[in-house]
Amino acid sequence: xxxxxxxxxxxxAPAYGDKVIAVExxxxxxxxxxxxxxxxxxxxxxxxxxxxxxxxxxxGVISVLFFGLSFWQATAAIxxxxxxxxxxxxxxxxxxxxxxxxxMVIGRFSFGHRGxxxxxxxxxxxxxxxxxxxxxxxxxxxxxxLTGLRPLPSLxxxxxxxxxxxxxxxxxxxxxxxxxxxxxxxIFLAAGVWTFKDAHLGGGGAGGGIGGFLLAFSAAWGYAxxxxxxxxxxxxxxxxxxxxxxxxxxPAVGLFVSVAVVAVIGAASATIVAPKDATPTAAFTGHLPxxxxxxxxxxxxxxxxxxxxxxxxxxxxxxxxLGLKLPPWLGRGTLVVLSGVAxxxxxxxxxxxxxxxxxxFLLVIAYWVGPWLGxxxxxxxxxxxxxxxxxxxxRLGDRTFTNWxxxxxxxxxxxxxxxxxxxxxxxxxxxxxxxxxxxxxxxxVGFAVSxxxxxxxxxxxxxxx
Numbered sequence: 001x002x003x004x005x006x007x008x009x010x011x012x013a014p015a016y017g018d019k020v021i022a023v024e025x026x027x028x029x030x031x032x033x034x035x036x037x038x039x040x041x042x043x044x045x046x047x048x049x050x051x052x053x054x055x056x057x058x059x060g061v062i063s064v065l066f067f068g069l070s071f072w073q074a075t076a077a078i079x080x081x082x083x084x085x086x087x088x089x090x091x092x093x094x095x096x097x098x099x100x101x102x103x104m105v106i107g108r109f110s111f112g113h114r115g116x117x118x119x120x121x122x123x124x125x126x127x128x129x130x131x132x133x134x135x136x137x138x139x140x141x142x143x144x145x146l147t148g149l150r151p152l153p154s155l156x157x158x159x160x161x162x163x164x165x166x167x168x169x170x171x172x173x174x175x176x177x178x179x180x181x182x183x184x185x186x187i188f189l190a191a192g193v194w195t196f197k198d199a200h201l202g203g204g205g206a207g208g209g210i211g212g213f214l215l216a217f218s219a220a221w222g223y224a225x226x227x228x229x230x231x232x233x234x235x236x237x238x239x240x241x242x243x244x245x246x247x248x249x250x251p252a253v254g255l256f257v258s259v260a261v262v263a264v265i266g267a268a269s270a271t272i273v274a275p276k277d278a279t280p281t282a283a284f285t286g287h288l289p290x291x292x293x294x295x296x297x298x299x300x301x302x303x304x305x306x307x308x309x310x311x312x313x314x315x316x317x318x319x320x321x322l323g324l325k326l327p328p329w330l331g332r333g334t335l336v337v338l339s340g341v342a343x344x345x346x347x348x349x350x351x352x353x354x355x356x357x358x359x360x361f362l363l364v365i366a367y368w369v370g371p372w373l374g375x376x377x378x379x380x381x382x383x384x385x386x387x388x389x390x391x392x393x394x395r396l397g398d399r400t401f402t403n404w405x406x407x408x409x410x411x412x413x414x415x416x417x418x419x420x421x422x423x424x425x426x427x428x429x430x431x432x433x434x435x436x437x438x439x440x441x442x443x444x445v446g447f448a449v450s451x452x453x454x455x456x457x458x459x460x461x462x463x464x465x
Contacts, residue, residue: 016171024169027320027332030396031100036239040246042174043093045181046234047227047254050310052184053303054138056259057284059223060266063216068208071201074267077216082259085224088373089231090252091380096235097242098389102314103232104321105396107372110379110454111410112402113323119372119410120321123229124339126365128315131226132308132343133350136162139304140347141281146297155347161305163340166312167333170237173309180306187299190292191285192265198287199268211432211439215423218440222366224259225443228373230314308343315339323399367422370443371413374451375406382458405457413450417442 016024018037026035063074095106104120111119140155147154165176208215235247266284274283281300285293316335320326383392395401423432423440432438 018171020171020175021168022171023167023333024171025331026170028102028105028317030393031237033240036097036100036237038174038238040235040238040242040250042178042250043235043247044250044254046174046177046310047089047251048258049177049181049184049303050227050307051223051255051258051303052181052188052262052299053135053307054142054281054284054300055135055304055307056223056262057266057269058138058280059216059219059259059263060268061270061280061284062219063212063263064267064270067212067215067219069212069216069267070203071199071267071271073208073213074216074270075264077213078220078263078267079260081217081220081222082224082256082263085221085226085228086252086256086259088225088228088377089255090248090250091377092228092231093235093247093251094244095380096232097238097240097247099232099393099396100236100240101232101396102236102317102321103229104318106232107321107376108396108401108403109383109392110375110403110406112404112406113399115403115407117322118407119229119368120318122368124315124318124322126226126368127230127311127318128339129343129346130365131311132159132162132315132340133346135304135307135311136343136347137350138281139301141279142297142300142304145279145282145285146294146301152348155344158301158304159308159340159344159347162308162312163337165305165309166316166336166340169313169332170234173313174234176309177306180302184299184303184306187295188262188265191288191296191299192261192268194288194292195265195269195272198272200271201268203271210437211423214439214441214444218366218443220259220263221443222364222369223263224255225369225373226365227255227310228369229318230310233314233317234310312336312340312343315343364424366443367418367446368414370446371410371417371450374413374447374449375409375454378451378455379403379406379458382455403458405454409450409454409457412453413446416449417446421445 014034016022016026016035060074060078063069063077064071069077092103099106104116104123107116107119136155136159139158140151143149143154143158144151165173238247269284272287275286278286281297285296288296313336316332316339319335320332420429421431421440421442422429432440
């Protein structure tokens with residue numbers, strides 16, 4: 001797809017505008033002024049609802065059960081990691097009203113038109129296959145526990161709803177998240193009160209130490225920052241005049257509060273002895289009274305659908321951001337369906353070992369997001385001082401524009417951090433193998449290496465390397 005200039009005069013009649021029950025036709029092209037609508041407030045629930053779900057609960061669970069932290073240690077790691085990801089989400093959202101394009105198109109500033117194919121492709125797979133599978137599995141288990149329906153039919157029912165919402169598009173996604181938010185918030189807060197009543201918060205943990213803390217921090221950051229590559233996908237329809245302060249504030253607050261509260265509830269639930277051989281969702285609801293447990297299972301399903309509506313939508317948007325000349329029939333809506341089918345296949349394959357798969361996936365997310373974020377934030381800082389918005393906007397559609405320092409910094413950040421610092425079940429890097437107290441500091445190292453290297457290379461070679 002090519003990128004056309006936005007309708008700066010705003011003279012075109014809106015074809016899509018603020019219609020809710022209408023299939024969105026826009027892909028990665030800039031949204032014209034006539035189509036701009038909404039307010040930054042909608043970003044609050046759009047980034048809160050998708051995190052009031054079981055995948056967020058499990059961040060707290062694994063921090064206590066797998067990483068060996070006490071409740072209070074886990075809480076500190078969760079709050080810190082989530083805050084880092086939430087602040088970045090707010091900052092990145094600013095470029096939606098500014099340029100009117102998805103986050104992966106904004107990446108062309110950092111990586112050039114051709115170099116941006118790499119992060120766009122990775123994000124499409126991570127969102128549409130990885131995250132879609134993780135959330136669909138938790139919803140399928142919840143539906144199975146609630147109704148007794150077997151896991152596979154439960155999975156198929158859930159993914160059908162998720163794909164439908166993403167297929168309709170941007171406005172419907174925002175409205176769905178708006179109405180899902182109060183139901184999810186009330187049910188999970190009620191479950192949280194009951195969980196804290198039964199939890200044993202004073203335990204000392206299982207000796208996770210600094211290594212466990214870094215693992216939990218990375219998991220929380222990986223979860224929160226996993227939304228960073230989608231940031232402007234949901235702010236690009238906002239008017240250019242939208243308040244910058246509110247455009248930063250609402251997504252950051254929505255993301256931070258929802259992840260922090262729900263993950264801390266998960267950490268508390270991990271201090272309660274679960275029924276033997278219970279599924280992950282049944283273990284979380286096992287101590288609740290029957291009526292509340294059933295409501296939580298319904299909320300887990302609704303929360304997963306809320307999250308995957310964004311995942312499958314942004315996966316398709318990332319594919320349109322590759323810059324490929326696609327046939328007319330292979331538009332955003334069709335790509336949503338194809339992405340959802342691939343994610344469903346991955347979910348089906350992971351039904352038998354969801355816990356281990358999710359732990360590994362959370363950490364791997366941070367492995368690529370950390371270096372990517374380092375480059376993107378440095379580029380944003382530097383371009384704001386030296387380049388006008390008009391020049392920047394012209395680069396988005398310029399297929400000749402290159403920025404190889406960005407690609408180089410991204411790849412080197414991954415190449416240095418993963419082999420040396422990763423701490424996975426199937427692979428332990430050199431540093432944690434010899435000094436286990438380092439835990440898993442891969443995303444921190446990747447972010448620092450890529451950000452520092454990009455700043456140095458861009459300063460020497462310029463942004464048109």
